[in-house]
Amino acid sequence: MSHQAATQHHPKFTNNHPEQDAVDYEMQTYTRGLDFERPPLTFQADKWEELACSRMSAESKGYVYGSAGMRETTDKNRAAFKKWSIVPRRLVKYDGFPSLKKEILGETLQFPIAISPVGVLKIFNADGEVAAARAAAKEAVPYTMSTASATSIEDVAKANGNDGQRWYQLYWPSREHDDITISLLQRAKKAGFTMLFVTLDTYILGWRPEDMDDGYNPFMRADRIGVEIGMTDPVFRKQFKERHGVEVEEKMDTAAPEWMRTIFPGTSKGWDDIKFLQEHWDGPMVLKGIQSLEDAKLAVKAGVQGIVVSNHGGRQQDGGNSSLGILPHIVDAVGDQLAIFFDSGIQSGADIAKALALGADCVMIGRPYVYGLALGGEKGVEHVLKSLIGELELTLHLSGIQSVDKKHLNRGVLAREDDLFSGVKGIGIH
Numbered sequence: 001m002s003h004q005a006a007t008q009h010h011p012k013f014t015n016n017h018p019e020q021d022a023v024d025y026e027m028q029t030y031t032r033g034l035d036f037e038r039p040p041l042t043f044q045a046d047k048w049e050e051l052a053c054s055r056m057s058a059e060s061k062g063y064v065y066g067s068a069g070m071r072e073t074t075d076k077n078r079a080a081f082k083k084w085s086i087v088p089r090r091l092v093k094y095d096g097f098p099s100l101k102k103e104i105l106g107e108t109l110q111f112p113i114a115i116s117p118v119g120v121l122k123i124f125n126a127d128g129e130v131a132a133a134r135a136a137a138k139e140a141v142p143y144t145m146s147t148a149s150a151t152s153i154e155d156v157a158k159a160n161g162n163d164g165q166r167w168y169q170l171y172w173p174s175r176e177h178d179d180i181t182i183s184l185l186q187r188a189k190k191a192g193f194t195m196l197f198v199t200l201d202t203y204i205l206g207w208r209p210e211d212m213d214d215g216y217n218p219f220m221r222a223d224r225i226g227v228e229i230g231m232t233d234p235v236f237r238k239q240f241k242e243r244h245g246v247e248v249e250e251k252m253d254t255a256a257p258e259w260m261r262t263i264f265p266g267t268s269k270g271w272d273d274i275k276f277l278q279e280h281w282d283g284p285m286v287l288k289g290i291q292s293l294e295d296a297k298l299a300v301k302a303g304v305q306g307i308v309v310s311n312h313g314g315r316q317q318d319g320g321n322s323s324l325g326i327l328p329h330i331v332d333a334v335g336d337q338l339a340i341f342f343d344s345g346i347q348s349g350a351d352i353a354k355a356l357a358l359g360a361d362c363v364m365i366g367r368p369y370v371y372g373l374a375l376g377g378e379k380g381v382e383h384v385l386k387s388l389i390g391e392l393e394l395t396l397h398l399s400g401i402q403s404v405d406k407k408h409l410n411r412g413v414l415a416r417e418d419d420l421f422s423g424v425k426g427i428g429i430h
Contacts, residue, residue: 022390025390045368045391048372052371052375060123062214063120064374068318070209072319073321073322075314077322077345081350081354084324085414085416086414088398089401097393099403100393101404102362105284106284107194111140112361113362114141114364115132115364117169118366118369119146119218122151128151129155135382136166137159137163139389144167145166145168149228157193167193167195167196168185168196169198170185170277171199171202171263174265175269180236182235185281186280198286199288200289202289204267224256231252236262271298286307286339290308291309296338300338304338307334311344324344324355328358332359340359342355343365349392349394353392353399357414369384372385
């Protein structure tokens with residue numbers, strides 16, 4: 001499918017509306033405050049992590065907060081946002097509030113954000129992926145489901161509902177298991193997942209000290225939490241029974257590690273393998289984990305429709321570059337040929353605005369929504385999404401930026417903070 005063809009109008013996704021406008025959410029909070037009512041969850045985005053981690057088990061905290069190595073990549077992700085500043089303009093007159101709608105690969109997004117794929121969500125809340133998928137649908141935010149989910153493809157689709165926008169993220173089985181890969185893709189397509197996100201940076205789990213300190217690998221355990229998609233896959237189940245003579249439920253201590261080795265085979269695919277996925281997926285395909293100009297250009301040659309500029313939030317490889325730092329370089333190289341998604345380091349609405357200004361078409365939210373899930377289940381995810389959207393909307397509004405369209409939100413609204421103190425003219429300040 002060509003990039004141009006993939007961006008044609010998709011009639012299914014045009015009428016999604018969140019249950020409550022984000023700015024209304026702010027005003028209703030103030031109104032309730034007149035009666036001395038306080039919100040159940042904080043609006044301070046920088047406190048979500050601390051509060052959630054204080055309530056989690058050591059294993060669940062290590063899984064989501066933990067990073068590869070000494071957290072250098074993770075810390076660079078966060079530090080990169082402070083290098084850019086939004087320069088507001090005044091007396092910019094336009095009707096209403098900024099438009100946050102975005103067209104991307106044939107779908108209309110009410111907001112330029114999506115939920116990033118995170119696995120094993122039941123370790124943070126018993127409702128796990130079901131709660132997150134429901135919240136995403138209520139807030140009109142696309143939900144990206146991880147192959148490492150603790151819930152089946154079909155149950156997540158049911159929770160996301162007929163009006164939900166949902167995308168499927170693939171941890172790609174080894175080529176000897178192409179039949180399982182085909183089964184996963186067919187299940188996702190049948191369940192209404194419209195885009196395929198292929199994660200390239202996790203063919204083996206990275207060096208994660210916190211998880212190792214806890215001796216915790218959710219994909220090796222017999223509780224199904226890290227392997228539910230495999231345990232519900234008809235091809236894997238059939239093959240397992242042929243090998244062992246029993247159903248997976250009767251030998252979970254064997255089935256779980258076997259599925260882990262299937263989706264984390266230990267070695268990478270090659271660029272020539274992309275063709276196999278294209279032959280078995282009818283819809284836009286996005287490669288997740290791109291961090292170099294060379295790979296971005298190879299993605300164009302491979303004929304995919306998009307990429308996610310991502311370093312897995314620093315959870316896979318330490319000592320890497322910041323995702324935001326490489327973003328504008330990749331946009332300059334291939335942004336007119338591919339849809340550019342972005343994740344890694346997003347914490348606030350202002351962060352989202354900066355990533356969009358640097359050229360991202362859609363920003364994917366990872367850890368923040370997981371913290372919301374840990375703090376308040378479905379309502380917690382809703383709260384995080386409303387908060388991020390509300391802050392994005394007011395950040396643009398108070399900066400005189402009329403929409404998330406690139407004619408309004410681009411590098412011209414930014415300045416390099418260091419340049420402001422060096423006497424060098426920054427971008428957007430002259």
